[in-house]
Amino acid sequence: MSLPTSLALLTLTLTGAALAAPKEPIKFAVTLEQMRGHYDASLLNYRNGDLAMAAKHAKHPANELYAAVRGDLTPALQQKFLADYARINQTLAAKKPYAEYQKVMNTFYADVDTALATLGAARNDPKFAAQVIAQILENAEHEYEEGVQGGKVTNLAEYQDAISYVARARTWFDRSARNFPQRQRDETAGALRDAAAVIARKGDVKTLEKAVDQAKEELGEISGVKQAPKSSNAAYFANINRLLAAAKAHYAGGMTDDAEEALIGAYLENFEYLESPLAKQDKALETKLEKTLREDLRALLKSKPSAQKFNAAVDAALAELKKARALLGE
Template structure:
């Protein structure tokens, strides 16, 4: 499943440390063929809980791994962002494909983390937005549900309480995932999978915006690293001339892979 592959790719980068740097020089097919050494997001949380794809010894626990936790939430934000943008542009059928439910694997795997972290989660708000869009309840209902959901997601992220290093690593992870999605969506300049192309847009947009959620104290204490990361993000080319493309686009996923690697290096320095 594409969704499971995205999950393991996203959390894998947060745990393995050098994944983004390696991926910056790899095409998607070799990346998919590698053992990502991700066993499960909640290994050890209970017998049979959190079983995942792949083999190896690496374990990511979203209850305690802040960068992976933020990356997972960023993926959800990215889906919802592009879905709302499509809705606003009148592409209702496309918008519906990006709406998430609490039963969706991206959200479901976070539930133990919410409990461990003492936050409420946002399943009710997620359902409300999905219902508003899928049941075509109208703009007022959709806009209100989306605004409520963003508030609820922010309350679970608590970016202002996280180490800036973990916040920045989550950006690297999200861009790495976006690059993989772009590889699926675009082949030889032709958009062959619009949904994945759109996912890449959503993930990249949310990654760019996350720095703005930091407090001035966080920014001042990490000024050099943040300046470097902001420069990297600002240097990304426009890979999405439109999110409903027809024909060819001039874009290269290597730009996203490279940005992910450079952010990771800036974070680790």
Template sequence: MTSIILSSPSFAFAESVQEKSEFASSLEETLGHFWALEQNLDDKNAELALIHATHPISELYDSMKPQLKAADPALDAQVQKTLMDLKDKANTTISRAQAQQAIDNAKGVVAIARSTIVGDELSNDSAFKVQLMKVLLDTSIAEYGEAVSDGVIGEMAEFQDGSAFVWRSQQIFAEIESDIDAHIAEEIDESYEDLWNAYDAKADPLEIQTIANRIIHELDESQEAKIEFASSLEETLGHFWALEQNLDDKNAELALIHATHPISELYDSMKPQLKAADPALDAQVQKTLMDLKDKANTTISRAQAQQAIDDAKGVVAIARSTIVGDYLSNSVDTKLILMKVLLDTSIAEYGEAVSDGVIGEMAEFQDGSAFVWRSQQIFAEIESDIDAHIAEEIDESYEDLWNAYDARANPLQVETLAGGVIHEIDEVLGVEDEGNDLLEYVETIEELLDQTKQEYAKGDTDLALSLATKAYLDNYEFLEAPLIELGQRELMEEVEVMLREELRGMIRNGEPISEVNAQIDAIQAKMKTIGTVVPEFGTIAMMVLVVAITSIIAITAKSRINLRV
């Protein structure tokens, strides 16, 4: 299962963001040293105060100087002088108030440097701050490891560095805590308490590493909801592309399907985040997508229809910037993950659409090709940012994948080829390919349905509908093709109707809790049956794998797929 961008950043832009991130990290470490300096001045520890007053100029400034000098030579000189003077102006030989004034002056120049080099927009991006927290925590692990052994502090300066970076990461967390899921935020708060207790106990470095990594893991989880939201936006853009192709072909029926799908399926999964962040934007997104089916069809001019689509693309861009944020949206890693989600979904759609070389469900076939297309568009945005050999392999795999679509190849061939692209992406991301355990989908669906029950009983119909939608779109769709391969089409279609149409319709219509619960119980009973069936799919897949790989070589068509029969 995939773990969980309209603007296309050039390599220079991606490189610039990375440089800004590194610069900002140096600033955060500098602020950590200022805090440690303050603690030592309070304790009248002249030796350690001098170490922390000196470290920013002797270590961190060198990494920042090139960007400072390039952006503003006068500011570079100001930063250098302020940090150079700190060791003379912030020590135990002058009054504590005078020392604090010197530190405050240094904090002021750090703020100016941040605004000038990093920029206020990026500096205030929650995802960017999460990244800075992770860097600080990673560095704190290394510092503590150098400082403590067998419950004894051997290097006090490094011990204080570690605690200073933990402190600074916690300060940043306080700035973004309200933007994070309440349960995850609570887990992070508790982990910080555990981490400070471990510092007090001079715990084994491995214990410190475990707790700090737990915070980092929770921070990663906090970003997953944003990436899930972004994946819904990417599928929406895929449908817009399919809509455009069908309008060009004057296919009113299929145009209507793709104009309707974003509001009938994808919007429900996005609504809770939109509504929480900006109710007015939520209303705007809902109205724009609702209107699309009336404004983008074959009864009006093609130019008028395109204007409606372009308006919808505009609101998607606003929603992306508001919910996901520009930093996370423009991250190469994020885009790679979104490619994986789109390709995974395309596999499921194609599996429903094609059998024995014949397209049985044209809408699903077009969904699959639209998601492959959108994944390839994202790849074009980041191709120059990844290893040239891997990029070449991905380009070749896309060509093979389109050829397989042209040939109406066996779904397992398409899965193998799309899986090849996913494998290359995993290489770039540095993650192991664990494969998609179909039973994980079954278990996730059951968990999401349990949560749907709970939220519906509380009266939160929006969240209940979102959870039910995720159970279908993000999980059940990936079981449909394997169920068909196992000869369980009737079971697949029965559960699809129960989950996709009936349950979601009941939630939308505000049916009694008892009836909604009964429907969920019935679906979960069917999922138990599916759970006993899907493990057999692995055996079938292995039997045809060699055939899939061999036969695809025979596909020679070089034309790109078009949305046609």
């Protein structure tokens, strides 16, 4: 017995909506907020006349972060995001007035909101919001560690990322705070203020870590997800090795998008946390590996090389990673 046409269409619509739901909702939301954070920093620099720094921030959403969410975006949103990136880059390159740059950026922000709407009811769940805020703050702490040493800004882009990420965390908190228990709400608000103050005065990273840990502890009580212990360097290296092996397997199987996602994970979720300790041991090797994992392997992937050529490039990176691991005593 066939379904009535209207019911069949409704079934297809509901099925399509289910398929559109992100497979890793927390990671999806946090990555979108990272995009916004980069563009917030780009806007600030653009307004201040630093177009070079504005361009540096603007390249991250499309060049690095998009691949991490692409598979969770509907085809229509994929097209919108790519069109937004193109308009943003064109406006930046043409050095249009700030108001025009802000206008195209606001279009992208609206599309991010549409993407977040695919989370459904989860987006308004205080437990979900608490996990998103905690992860954004962890990312801010990492960026700050990369950007400030001894009370001085050593990497302006990373420092500005830390500022933007804390602001994005604060936005999520302000929207969700009324649904948090009062004690956790008050303690988290205080920790967020402390974190922002440490960053503003370029304070010690340990002081920032203390504020972030306090916020994460309170947020963990809300979400029921306790703070995970910080990963060791050995764990990061192991994850990179696993993800690079996965990239090779995916590419050999014709799954280029999956291969790129594995490369993104190897860099963003693992090697970034090794950059600071490795730079203290061998800055040249750290710089080389950062470029390889962040840019070169993905650029090679996009050129559609033979599986043999791609595997050789990945194996060369693994050999360099082995040297880095030895330097860090892992």
